[in-house]
Amino acid sequence: MVHYTSSVRLAMVAMMAILLGFVSARPAVPSERHSSRGLIPQAPSKDPFYQPPAGYENEDPGTILRQRKISVAFLGLIPDPVEAYQLLYRTTSINGSAIATVTTVFKPVNPKTDRFVSFATAYDSSASICDPSYNYQLFAAQTDIISSAEQLILQAYLLLGYIVASPDYEGPDTAFGPGRLAGMGVLDNMRAVSNFKDLGLSTATPMIVGTGYSGGAIATGWAASLQPNYAPELDIKGWAQGGTPANLTGTMVFIDGTLFSGFLPPAVVGLSTPSAYGAELTPLLNKVITTKGQSVLQSARTNCAVGDIINFAEQSLFSTSIQTLGDGLLTDPTIKSVLDKNTMGVEKSETPTAPVFVYHASQDEIIPYANASTLVDSWCSNGADVKFTTFSNGGHATTEVVGLPDTINFVQSAFAGTTESGCSTSTELNSTLNPIALGVELEPILVKLIEVIATLGKSDSNVKQNLNVLKDVVKW
Secondary structure (H helix, E strand, C coil): CCCCCHHHHHHHHHHHHHHHCCCCCCCCCCCHHHHHHCCCCCCCCCCHHHCCCCCHHHCCCCCEEEEEEECEEECCCEECCCEEEEEEEEEECCCCCEEEEEEEEEECCCCCCCEEEEEECCCCCCCHHHCHHHHCECCCCCCCHHHHHHHHHHHHHHHCCCEEEEECCCCCCCCCCCHHHHHHHHHHHHHHHHCCHHHCCCCCCCEEEEEEECHHHHHHHHHHHHHHHHCCCCEEEEEEEECCCCEHHHHHHHHCCCCCHHHHHHHHHHHCCCCCCHHHHHHHHHHHECHHHHHHHHHHCCCCHHHHHHHHCCCCCCCCCCECCHHHHHHCHHHHHHHHCCECCCCHHHCCCCCEEEEEECCCCCCCHHHHHHHHHHHHHCCCCEEEEEECCCCHHHHHHHCHHHHHHHHHHHHHCCCCCCEEEEEECCCCCCCCCCCHHHHHHHHHHHHHHHHHCHHHHHHHHHHHHHHHHCCC
């Protein structure tokens, strides 16, 4: 067994995670010396900005409660030369009570001021240190490499002149998994940005397109579902979502006991938080979770995704060493009820009214393809306009990258009002990127993403290999 010092281990994990593009690094705590000098942003749990003012419960969803101008950076160290702001805004918990969360707004040079993109990053964690609003900031410890890696994709929208808002849609409890909470968090982020006077929007009702991949597609897909009833006043022009976890039950069964089973403990934590389904789930979990299971869940409350993956790789949530119900976990009435509420496309009244682009890898090793295709069938049968593209030669991580040109083309068509009506399906055989597919101004971004694809390997083969290496050599 090879052993490394903690600093070398962290550096190795961080570098691999940056290249893998979808996992997050182990939390790092800023030193007191730097924090006291104000060089490093405070963690969300210690930053007063994240605490809503007294009486905020009486405000409407989407109301801005606090605002500040910040400096943003790639990997916390390389300044991103755009204006950036953070807004604390009022949103809504599962039971309808008021909660508050933060969105980060990126404003490029020469922006299009009548529109913006809402970008839901896949932070996939139930620890507040993983919030994108923290990781985007200059000198922030890079605890969540997902946000950092996806900032390269976010940059593509900025180079096209779009203002971009990226919300902490999991809310103040960092609730990973509950789609309705995430969807309302996205929609209220759109309301807050639309009302943000300092941004200089040229209209009170800007055009908006929402995007998100993987965990970000939970938020985006549910925002699309809830928008007609929850926020009908928003001028939504389209939604783009890929690698969509449309059915949490299906995803749970699909990845349990695999290399990616580490995504399950933070989902259990997220679903059982007070702002989600804590009132229903916590009494049951207190009865059935074993001592080992409690340790697993506690780890998920403090780690970002790479720590979760390493700690629970190839283990089973259905093991009686974790919870006493064993294989009967999914048939428990309380758990089944919660999971059913988090299946997209079930209710006809929750059908998107704006055009939707859905894309998914047929060989996706994390999110079942069948669940995404079932969602598309349901939405189409209910009258939605859906463009569904199957990528036949990629895995979960590579498809986010390879699907970017199609996603951006859809975003541009949605803003232009030129998306096609009805439903259509297509299959994409290509697993490479043309560096000038989106024009010369985006060539540097696509060149970097081509390097990411090479590192990921065909059908994410290098992802699996490198995660196995990390699982063997890193002791947390």
